[in-house]
Amino acid sequence: MLSERQRMILSAIVDDYIRSAEPIGSRSISKRGNVGFSPATIRNEMSDLEEMGFLEQPHTSAGRIPSQKGYRYYVDHLIQHGTLTPHELNVIKLFFAEKIDRMEQVIQHVASVLSSLTNYTSIVVGPEVLSTTLKHIQLVPLNESQAVAIIVTNTGQVENKTFTIPEGLSMAELEKVVNILNARLQGVPLLQFRTKLFSEVASELSRYASGHDKLLRELEKVVNKDEENRIFLSGTTNMLTQPEFRDVDKVKSLLDLLEAPPSLIRLVASSHQGGIQVRIGSENSMEAVNDCSLITATYSIGDQFLGTIGVLGPTRMEYAKVMSLLDHVSKNLAVVLGRWYG
Amino acid sequence: MLSERQRMILSAIVDDYIRSAEPIGSRSISKRGNVGFSPATIRNEMSDLEEMGFLEQPHTSAGRIPSQKGYRYYVDHLIQHGTLTPHELNVIKLFFAEKIDRMEQVIQHVASVLSSLTNYTSIVVGPEVLSTTLKHIQLVPLNESQAVAIIVTNTGQVENKTFTIPEGLSMAELEKVVNILNARLQGVPLLQFRTKLFSEVASELSRYASGHDKLLRELEKVVNKDEENRIFLSGTTNMLTQPEFRDVDKVKSLLDLLEAPPSLIRLVASSHQGGIQVRIGSENSMEAVNDCSLITATYSIGDQFLGTIGVLGPTRMEYAKVMSLLDHVSKNLAVVLGRWYG
DNA sequence: ATTAGCACTCATCTCGGCAGAGTGCTAACG
DNA sequence: CGTTAGCACTCTGCCGAGATGAGTGCTAAT
DSSP: OOOHHHHHHHHHHHHHHHHHOSOBOHHHHHHTSSSOSOHHHHHHHHHHHHHHTSEEOSSTTSOBEEOHHHHHHIIIIIOOOOOOOHHHHHHHHHHHHSOOOOHHHHHHHHHHHHHHHHSSEEEEEOOOGGGSBEEEEEEEEOSSSEEEEEEEETTSOEEEEEEEOOTTOOHHHHHHHHHHHHHHHTTOBHHHHHHHIIIIIHHHHHHHOTTHHHHHHHHHHHHOOOGGGGEEEEOGGGGGGSGGGOSHHHHHHHHHHHHOHHHHHHHHOSOTTOSEEEEEGGGGOOGGGTTEEEEEEEEEETTEEEEEEEEEEESSOOHHHHHHHHHHHHHHHHHHHHHHHO | OOOHHHHHHHHHHHHHHHHHOSOBOHHHHHHTSSSOSOHHHHHHHHHHHHHTTSEEOSSTTSOBEEOHHHHHHIIIIIOOOOOOOHHHHHHHHHHHHSOOOOHHHHHHHHHHHHHHHHSSEEEEEOOOGGGSBEEEEEEEEOSSSEEEEEEEETTSOEEEEEEEOOTTOOHHHHHHHHHHHHHHHTTOBHHHHHHHIIIIIHHHHHHHOTTHHHHHHHHHHHHOOOGGGGEEEEOGGGGGGSGGGOSHHHHHHHHHHHHOHHHHHHHHOSOTTOSEEEEEGGGGOOGGGTTEEEEEEEEEETTEEEEEEEEEEESSOOHHHHHHHHHHHHHHHHHHHHHHHO
């Protein structure tokens, strides 16, 4: 569809525009060296590219900038894999050499590594609790009417929730229930926790304690830790250094989006299919990020999906660099977590 | 020091400027009605007030705006207590009528109530773990070398930390240690946790288990949950609607500050002395908030300090309203928490 | 002591002109 | 026929001049 020369020109324009953030003229492309044609020829090609929708002009007699379609073509066909600089590799290596202490810390730290190496905003979704197995359940009574339910997974994640003890359930009964739960459910993948809870355990439990059904329903909630708490951001203010966000109103609508976890989830959602995904501008289908691009990668152990790491930048973003960075980091993360989960 | 008339004029200027964000001229003060003097007279007074440092002029022949000293005088001597609107009272009442589930949720929710009612940014520091007492300690082994230490307080807060099991400590020994800890330390204020841990417990422990000192040092860390995790923000983007933050660079330095927990702590620190505190502009001693004011209130039970709630806005902020709001909310919060801790 | 009046200052707005960058078209060239 | 030089044209950004308007400071009258 595009001639070799057109591809070269489009590629050159995208590259230059990513660097300069300013419309690119025919002359500057010609002078670049790697395209051996005069400005006039390039102008003709540019005119064609614009007609086909790959370029656009802010106004007559400004240079051209890539359209969304242009970026898409660039990412799909023209991009050449970036290589990470020694410095970047080093930062990542150092990070992954650190001792893992708390899962949350790791995830938050991944986010900050990504944002500081890219100067964009990073969005990291931590591992789903559901993909782990149960290690231990504990109920700690606080007073006559309340207790804390604590669940420890095999990865060392701890979830807890305070709940009201159902009427007519004594301390002794409560203790029995916990013993049964631990005996029955240890090693169970949390994904199956709910089912097992209500099938196997419920029947056995009914012999010992009354009012246990309410209790079980509370326990269920502990496991259902909402996605919202698994999302970590870093470098949100990096966006403010991008020339496309000189305008406070734009900044506000973007930051408003980033501050609302539900919308963030919608933004990152549906990236489960593995590999590196690039969503450009309105492909994100959220008004506030219509001039942003989101690049995501997933990390998993074997074929068990764990979570997503992503970088959000202006559509004029360094696709090659970010893609290879995400690739690298997601693989490292998988390895480290694999060891940890192991 | 200031004549009655000067006080009236200063007060009028501050009030008007807070509303309009624009320099106030003598004419508009004169027309206000409550000061019965001609513009010329007011001009003379304004000139005096400027000489004394309460007002300043952006340029000759603009109106006057309050200086930092002017705001300070206003807050200290001129402010008249605001009353909350029925709507505001209602929002707060509804909020406090909700059932408390997790401490973190309450704190986060307080923050969002404050920011949405004021349209400024709110900063809330949750209750110190140290002010609570120990309810329960639990160690859950994950594998041969690692375990999770879990601490539950009488308020239902749960802290946890993964650590490496010291060499040469068997499971059985570990269990014994926990039993001793629970027997010895239940009901101990976390403030004394550390001392007791190393005095009373350590000696008893040395009879049962070797390598216990390392273990105790790990336990100590669980309690020392850093302040950083107790800070909650809400409405950071509200700042962007203020005309003084039309400039992206200003916004960036402010947001950078807000995103770094350590600096936030420094900002809110030293507000422990109870009552409502107002820190105006450079009284905050952090460059990025030199044109912001921070109003804080503390909440406590009896004379036990628990935490701080605060609102950060431009120096041109609605002091009266925010002060009465903070007063009201902090008292309600104390009551509710008192019932909860009770 | 207060106030009316007036000259003065300064920021902001608008407008025309000018320079610079870049295009589109045409005609010439190999 | 593809390529290129040349040129007219367009649009933005910038500068300076004038006009406007808000607000002051000073002086003199009440």
